[in-house]
Amino acid sequence: MGFDPPNHSETRTVYVANKYPQHDHYVPPKFADNRIISSKYTVLNFIPKNLFEQFRRIANFYFLIIFLVQLMIDTPTSPITSGLPLFFVITVTAIKQGYEDWLRHKADNEVNGAPVYVVRSGHLVKTRSKNIRVGDIVRVAKDETFPADLVLLSSDRPDGSCHITTASLDGETNLKTHFAVQETAVLQSAANLHTLSAVIECQQPEADLYRFVGRLTIRQHSEDIVRSLGPDNLLLRGARLKNTKEIFGVAVYTGMEAKMALNYKSKSQKRSAVEKSMNSFLLVYLIILLFEAILSTILKYAWQAEEKWDEPWYNQKTEHDRNSSKILKFISDFLAFLVLYNFIIPISLYVTVEMQKFLGSFFIGWDLDLYHEESNQRAQVNTSDLNEELGQVEYVFTDKTGTLTENEMQFRECSVNGIKYKEINCKLVPEGVTMDFPDAPTTSLSMEEELFLKAVSLCHTVQISYDQIDGCGDGLRFANGMSNQFEYYASSPDEKALVEASRRMGVAFNGIHGEIMEIKCLGKLERYKLLHVLEFDANRRQMSVIVESPSGEKILFTKGAESSVLCNAKLGEIDRTRIHVDEFASKGLRTLCIAYRKFSPEEYNEIDQRLHEAKTALQQREERLADVFNFIERDLVMLGATGVEDKLQDKVHETIEALRVAGIKVWVLTGDKHETAVSVSLSCGHFHRNMNILELVQQKTDRECAEQLSQLARRLREDHVIQHGLVVDGASLSLALREHEKLFMEVCRNCSAVLCCRMAPLQKAKVVRLLKTSPEKPITLAVGDGANDVSMIQEAHVGIGIMGKEGRQAVRNSDYAIARFKFLSKLLLVHGHYYYIRIATLVQYFFYKNVCFITPQFLYQFYCLFSQQTLYDSVYLTLYNICFTSLPILMYSLFEQHVHPHVLQSKPGLYRDISKNALLGFKPFLYWTLLGFGHAFVFFFGSYFLMGEDTSLLGNGQMFGNWTFGTLVFTVMVITVTMKMALETHFWTWINHFVTWGSIAFYFIFSLFYGGIICLIPQQKPWSTESFQSIRGISLLKVRRRVQKNFQGIRYTMYFKTSDWLGFCCPLGYSSLVTRLCLIEEPSIAWVGPPSRAPLKELWPLIGCALCVTSARMGRNHIKDAAGTGPELGVGRRGSCLGRNDWGAPGSLSCLPLVRSL
Template structure:
């Protein structure tokens, strides 16, 4: 049977059926091309144990172990693979080319000036990515190294998960996780069943019953399992958790017995065994081909609006670089057209230079100018952005306002690449159950035989009665038979599992009646119902059913005669044992059984709203964010919840697109709704739209544009009866609309994963439906109410910080390179550099890097409390306002203006024949360049200080420390003769510069000239034309006003200062603001606010 098998390597992406043994990667399992069942063609054959394999095959078989991985690098491929990934980035590849050009041709600057910054950027990025991959290695090792027990040679042997082979019989105990996809063989129960929970896979927390076949259920010892001769034939591995087709062939006394296998026989890796002491099962899918691994999707690389703008601006700066290089090359040859400049008497050309190709010279000069001006492209921008995102993401997890004490869950960041995108959201798509609600069902009322009952003080009474009304006062008496039938049905269809340890239960005034459970027709979302067939003590067979309308339960029953039940039993058994089209045949059998039903009644349950949902939705609406609710609930329930949570207002005109059956009907209804919106009838200001899944499918089929126009004119949209893929389609529809708005999707269940992955930003709620939504999200929070602060505060902060970071990088690099370009007009375009090579190298790495990094981590344009209390401030930063083309041009022109002032201010100071030294000595070329560089470092650092609104001790330290470090380094660098340098051009240059009073005066004048217009602009706009943000900034320190009238002694101030300083050093740099974080960590919030306020007053005094 096994002679035609071929070996399959893991991770190949296809399955070979050749006679030749093919081994790639780690061999996995044996496959066969010849199966009688067409649905199992090219399927998998799994002999149950190794002894049986040797008995059935003449070949030596290699079977794959369990080992699975989700990491990206190994020790051996980290360096080449990481370098390849990094140099795929255009900026890194560009600087690599510049570095190679410097090595190949004679350029004005040393290759170190490009090589060292490139090495620094590549190294920092590699360390960050290596650390993240090490965490993935660590997580994989925990899974692959978990201890498991397998049956080997008739006894249990403990091994590691990575050593499990296909065909191994594995023992799993209660509350343990299944290490692979297993086919259940037996359990400690006589019937061979077990109960599992799949919450970690599909989010469903209810227990599920799985079955073994009768021939293997009796094998409950290691010796019996060792003697078992069986082969499992199953389909190729696929990611569908609910689909499995196979068969088990058991050989007993020389006879082969074939039994069908389905999803009820498969125990999925990642699921957990419950209410069962132990089970034995055979491994069929292991490693990366288990269903859990196949469902693992690397989240698509999402790019934020800031990153897209940054790449656009980099292209513009690349155009500026090319323009400057081409212009300089042309002007050089134009200048050298005169022989006296082309070949001066002190620099005669050689014969080889005279005969060289003019085209090659032109290209060489062009590349040399490219190298000279290449620093206009900020090489350290990418690494600084990555560090800011990585470090800044910790603040979300540290924010105690996002911590849920009841569940002990804090906010979680799964990706740090989208922090700034939280400040640009225009549409929020949210699930209802478990996201807006608690997902806790509480019984409220029911209807039995036409009479409505409701809960009053824990008692069930007819409508119109109180709990103490006499029994005879009911307006409508319901027969006891209906009440009994309904109660019995709810009891039968309720999933209850006996505990492992029998417990004594006392029944007072009750008679215990036994029913024989014959069949269970499990619930599925297509039928929306669950049925059971039971036999009464009298022998009568009853079919009981309830239809789940999600928040309502419709109860019905049907009685079978003995002959009818025989036919029902035959149909069910035939469908369940079918090897082909099993699912279709089961649906046919269910349809035959679930008909001619007698209605008994209905029940109603309430799903309570989460805390502060209404306030959160209102805050998002004030922030200019449109909220859409996408739910699978029915129309009435969804509208009721939307009204109660504030999504719909009572005064809002509700438009409906429901129960549309044809394209024409749907199109006509859309036109009617569109005309209503345009007409503004009844003077309605706001409209709300309700659409169901069926009508949505028709609307998206050929009327997308008209549907979008209707939706845009509505303040709120509710989509009910939505399938998971429809949720993703809605998000994609808005996401790809002409306006390209930023979308955010939030949900808590497995059915929300598709829309979470589709949206620009995905938020997972740590609810009660497992963790699949959390694992596939970009951010995870414990409650919906935390979404307000995540967007309005953290989103605002992150966007402003990183947008300013990008603008500032472009600005300071324009300031850096433009004087270099201007200098060429004064050196006959000879490619002479204005700055020393060490300054060129360290400008972006050391002298100006830390202040902007600290700014991008701690800056707060407005106090967090103000941002939460005034959601409208969110509108000021929407649509990428801080990084728009207008602000980009402002920062760029400001950089050019400051660069002109740096250069010509220093040039005017020196003039011609001007002596600035006490001994009459003139400044040289390197002193002039150092003067320009010194003014530039001070100006760009103080410019950032002017942009800073929130100062911490770290901000002061890096701002003034960077300037001090530059002076100390320059004194040290220019005060020593370095033997490894080819020239000593900078020796004593900086000391000479600082010894001149005129140079000091020039530095002060030039810095003031550059920054004074900025100060005037800020003062003018703040007082004459303030923005909403600037108005809010004025009131940020209002808590101090309460204490301004207090009479403070010097002793009081000293004591307060000491307490605050103690808090600073106790908490370190992890604190984002005084009044909240310190207080929360020390549980003295009010007291610390007093201290901070008093310190502010003392500073004013």
């Protein structure tokens, strides 16, 4: 072709139709294919990759280390006790992630296999979407989605334009017009496009949907024609073609390099305050674990150092043991104790928390109070990781337009040539003028009025809905053939409101065809040639068009914020317009200033040349365009200003007041001017009439700003009784944050409400970051509806998107999305309150029940001389957190409602009770920890004193062994911690009842089967019957005295909080039931019912003893005969005085009485 490839690392070169240069040394570049891969795993890498990701979590990795330690050294517990829970957690997570990834694979295959048509050798060839390559010319038909990012070459329209909708990308449902360059617009067939010799140079792929920089070089008649390419020339993958029969485009970004795919990247991970507290608790319990392991190891060696505690002859050390390294021995024992106590760290906590967050997030979407019927929109949860953070918010940062207001604009007033006008009966009427014939149509306009309305009708980016034009088909007919029944579409509600108002008052925009803009002024058709559009940007805060009038004049029309337009105006009624703008703003109207400028031919030629150079630049295009725009938009002539009303949303005032009562400070961050923002703040209740309004506006220098801040700080200290509100503009804020950040924060903290006006998007994010990083570290929430709010939504701890009319960028980048601002009240005060209460109790309860679980294990080592003998059976160790105690707390964390929702909404002050992470602070943590230790001591010593000093509890001389004692402690513990959860529950559903009582029942049933109570072999007589029939030896008088004493204490304490004495009363009732079981053969004292003196509710812990006595065979070694002959005596680990059998033979050593006798 003759093109030499440019050498730019920041750009890519695309040869249209893959017509590469005919150079031997040229190597075609390699680009990504068009396959979309949203999946994370493949069949081959799923297991290793998923395991790697899961073991990156500290808890999983910790339990993996414990499991490996159990495999490598001689530990007191089976590796199954750690391996099975870890396997369960890893497997459940892997199945969940694998299923989700399978769904992604399925969706990818559907997209990649979709049929498409590409141009090959002048013909259309059908292929699959995944086969498209960069440089291919693709045909897309009406209502089809674009399979790659395409540069538009032509369409079935003569001007090469097409209409698309990007609802799947940014949620905007309005039609957008895209254009082809003039030179390719005429190539409307595959054969014609095959003759095209062109090269596209464009930027490398990036995720910004609204930015594209490139240029198209076309070779015609041995000459190169260069045309600039921008966002209006790019058709994004995922967008859909509308109102156009077909288009042809060349693929420039394919597959995972398309902008849609680049936006798949997840947002930065936010961590809630609860998660941070949970990690801190884990660290504390890890320290406790290490302390217990080290202390036990030291005490073991201290005992072994004493001669009188020398080991018996059958457990003497071998020569190898004596010569082995003491350090290695110490480490081995330390690791063994670490394994023994490691269950104090709950492995199932993370899984339970994840399940609670995932399942709990559905309640927001299901809440009909958060459903907006008019728009048919429900609340949306984009991340479930921050549910509880909704209950900790201290600052709310909100946008104004579209968030507090409806974003439905209605034209109210305007100023033209220094005169104020109102619209009355579709007429532009000067203020104070009465109309003789109000219903008569407009027949004439003054020259100034006509020019003003023409500027409004021409300076915009409004489109017309072609589907509603009679008989237009896919094309556009102009004034003489157009129906009056059509509708304007615009990305900006302000523009739509102004164009509609201009049409009502006699100057109607009839559409654009190619470069021709057509308006009808008082029934007369006029055509203007659109030469250039100077797009709006947040820095300039204005947009302009350059048009050629029917008379051939080159005219610039511009509209924008008064801070941008008035300062560049040189002629016209500038001062009166400024006064009128302030009056409009004081009424709460949104204001725009309108001006124009005429160019001489020489001026226009210079401007056209500079614009062409800037638009075709591949490097620093935005900066060059900004310089040219500033050069053009100067020496303006003021035409006037407009005032547009934006109504407040429903119940905004009540919502802000509820947030204020809840202790949440509300900051409004808006781009509107000072007067407009203050007026809206007063009307919505953000500011109230009795509030003293302080202002930090129009500061020019650092010194002025510092003096003003110092003055405001003094006033706040002096008038601390009344409430204050602060108004800050963007310029003053920049000065305050530059050198006086601390002073500015001091002023803001002492104000009840803050209003920041004339804010740029990045300034909003800076304000949020300023509060986040302040010494108090408050929890922040940002809420907005537009693209300019995305930065602050992402910066805040919690981001809320409003499903408004400015697209879906805010919704896509938010953590939660709601249809109206009023829903924020229930989202925080009810859902946030519940989520925090539930998960805070879940975390504390998990640590509590694990302290109850492991502390008896630690205490038991003092009685078995630190032999590392486990108190519980391995199966119980394994199933405690997985089966026996997991479901009640999970259901609690999903359904608990300690206060009725209506009470939470009617009394917002209740939100203060849980603020600042109140339930996961040091005092609650200490309470739950000490409660766990206290209950554990009662479980252990209550069972210990229940068994008393009797070494022979059976008539045949057999003794209860360590498994009996451990099962007794474990049974009491399971019942107590479950009932503790029941007593914490305020809102009972059938599911709560089922899992609470079902968990206890499941434990009993499982233990009965596991312990051999129910014999499955008919020929074998159940051992339990013989055991019960031979039980003797406990004095009834002794037990009765003990029971009477215990019940008196229970009656006294039952008037206090039940949950605090619940664990204490469990062991105290055992004596009564044990006595009755032991003397069951004597008719005179047969137990036929509960004693009348004991309240029925006090008898529930006695049930546990039945299982403890009858399921003593946890070692699964059957008694061979009633005379006591059983398994051979086993020796415990590391010199344990305990046998490994459950029931000691006549000569066996039982731990508890032995230690007491020594």
